[in-house]
Amino acid sequence: xxxxxxxxxxxxxxxxxxxxxxxxxxxxxxxxxxxxxxxxxxxxxxxxxxxxxxxxxxxxxxxxxxxxxxxxxxxxxxxxxxxxxxxxxxxxxxxxxxxxxxxxxxxxxxxxxxxxxxxxxxxxxxxxxxxxxxxxxxxxxxxxxxxxxxxxxxxxxxxxxxxxxxxxxxxxxxxxxxxxxxxxxxxxxxxxxxxxxxxxxxxxxxxxxxxxxxxxxxxxxxxxxxxxxxxxxxxxxxxxxxxxxxxxxxxxxxxxxxxxxxxxxxxxxxxxxxxxxxxxxxxxxxxxxxxxxxxxxxxxxxxxxxxxxxxxxxxxxxxxxxxxxxxxx
Amino acid sequence: xxxxxxxxxxxxxxxxxxxxxxxxxxxxxxxxxxxxxxxxxxxxxxxxxxxxxxxxxxxxxxxxxxxxxxxxxxxxxxxxxxxxxxxxxxxxxxxxxxxxxxxxxxxxxxxxxxxxxxxxxxxxxxxxxxxxxxxxxxxxxxxxxxxxxxxxxxxxxxxxxxxxxxxxxxxxxxxxxxxxxxxxxxxxxxxxxxxxxxxxxxxxxxxxxxxxxxxxxxxxxxxxxxxxxxxxxxxxxxxxxxxxxxxxxxxxxxxxxxxxxxxxxxxxxxxxxxxxxxxxx
Numbered sequence: 001x002x003x004x005x006x007x008x009x010x011x012x013x014x015x016x017x018x019x020x021x022x023x024x025x026x027x028x029x030x031x032x033x034x035x036x037x038x039x040x041x042x043x044x045x046x047x048x049x050x051x052x053x054x055x056x057x058x059x060x061x062x063x064x065x066x067x068x069x070x071x072x073x074x075x076x077x078x079x080x081x082x083x084x085x086x087x088x089x090x091x092x093x094x095x096x097x098x099x100x101x102x103x104x105x106x107x108x109x110x111x112x113x114x115x116x117x118x119x120x121x122x123x124x125x126x127x128x129x130x131x132x133x134x135x136x137x138x139x140x141x142x143x144x145x146x147x148x149x150x151x152x153x154x155x156x157x158x159x160x161x162x163x164x165x166x167x168x169x170x171x172x173x174x175x176x177x178x179x180x181x182x183x184x185x186x187x188x189x190x191x192x193x194x195x196x197x198x199x200x201x202x203x204x205x206x207x208x209x210x211x212x213x214x215x216x217x218x219x220x221x222x223x224x225x226x227x228x229x230x231x232x233x234x235x236x237x238x239x240x241x242x243x244x245x246x247x248x249x250x251x252x253x254x255x256x257x258x259x260x261x262x263x264x265x266x267x268x269x270x271x272x273x274x275x276x277x278x279x280x281x282x283x284x285x286x287x288x289x290x291x292x293x294x295x296x297x298x299x300x301x302x303x304x305x306x307x308x309x310x311x312x313x314x315x316x317x318x319x320x321x322x323x324x325x326x327x328x329x
Numbered sequence: 330x331x332x333x334x335x336x337x338x339x340x341x342x343x344x345x346x347x348x349x350x351x352x353x354x355x356x357x358x359x360x361x362x363x364x365x366x367x368x369x370x371x372x373x374x375x376x377x378x379x380x381x382x383x384x385x386x387x388x389x390x391x392x393x394x395x396x397x398x399x400x401x402x403x404x405x406x407x408x409x410x411x412x413x414x415x416x417x418x419x420x421x422x423x424x425x426x427x428x429x430x431x432x433x434x435x436x437x438x439x440x441x442x443x444x445x446x447x448x449x450x451x452x453x454x455x456x457x458x459x460x461x462x463x464x465x466x467x468x469x470x471x472x473x474x475x476x477x478x479x480x481x482x483x484x485x486x487x488x489x490x491x492x493x494x495x496x497x498x499x500x501x502x503x504x505x506x507x508x509x510x511x512x513x514x515x516x517x518x519x520x521x522x523x524x525x526x527x528x529x530x531x532x533x534x535x536x537x538x539x540x541x542x543x544x545x546x547x548x549x550x551x552x553x554x555x556x557x558x559x560x561x562x563x564x565x566x567x568x569x570x571x572x573x574x575x576x577x578x579x580x581x582x583x584x585x586x587x588x589x590x591x592x593x594x595x596x597x598x599x600x601x602x603x604x605x606x607x608x609x610x
Contacts (some may be wrong), residue, residue: 128343
């Protein structure tokens, strides 16, 4: 009980401190001649700014610094230059496999998650009866806690008596493959992860695409029909350009999410032969082995990978993303 | 086959596909429930039994009592309640500030806020941990809930801001003419207008805190303070242990239950929230 109470009191005190900071900023800005409304606006966003400076900006640079040090939480960080990175790139046996499996996982889930969801959304967009029920069913996996998703699929993929091997047994027997240990065998583990994740994220993407499709104006399709466009031509020249901003968002968010896979992997617990995702490696090195410097270096490599890929997608977007507002202007 | 016939054939084909996908999606749920109700000895039968015979409803109670899950539930509710309410209040205010006021640097700051969405959580993880350690609060619930006051969900700020932007300016002006200050305007004019967005954000933050695993994993060290998810992690057993699948499935269902109930009660806001965050760029 006392643990709750102490936290609760600090939880009550925090907004008081933040309010004091807001009021002080308001006073300060008024003092230097800001208009009242401007000062109010700045005071309103100041809680975010405080959180950003303490918990995002500072940690970002501090973790970059830590990645050049050796640090075990105890004592002070010792500067070692590029040693962590050199160790990761040249000697560490787990690092490159984890980069590989993380990228491969993102490269496989992303197209299936985006293209597949789009196709299903188009099916649902056919003015079918009971669309609400289907939408609910399709969205159901997306609301399940990741913990439950991971445990459920770990059981489905169970080598001895999981239903996956049972349902696939005609095919598996035909190829003489026996009962694969999905999350234990390095050859199968990535497919197991992809299947599990696609089941889990499909619903969100489908619901978003469905709404986007329903937002495409009928008149555009009618105009295309008058011009004699076939179903496929309408899809390429009307549907895709109209919903391309949504596709861009899905690709970017899906990619960032996939590269950061962590919780499901922790609960699925693939054998070490099957490999670890980068975030798992960060957690393991940092919090179980207390190599904070090395863990920070891995986190920064992941950050750079995400940054580069995101920039590439955004750079490519003018070529395929169509914003109506730009033309209208 | 005439045009009408072909159209009808297409419709049948669409229905068959849509229903098959629904079955594929629902099958794992059925398997989860079926396993949860199986007696210990029937779990590893081959071929697998689909229907537990007889259903062992006591598995739910047995699994729940195998670890102090009642305690974990209480802890989880504590974290969810504090985190969710703080986030709703702070994010609404911050979004209001971004949407309805002009001040130097606003657009740049908002751009930075959006950019933080792309920052992997693990990059800031270790320094953040060190900060809480400096405060002497590692092992307490504080690292999980205090930060909520600083509006740490950029996505939700974005969503709420979009809603604020959609409110006609005339309403502010009218309120101002009537002599309302920014605070009155906020409570009497703005809040009633953004209720659907508040509900959506409330649902998402609830789900976020309920499902959080990484936070409890690194900050909570004392079993008395474990949340449900963290408890599940240890309930799973050691690395080389074969888990007790009927209990694990029963617990998975129980952990998912509040979210499922919430989903069915507030489906509209769930789906609206999802589509909204996905559609506005």
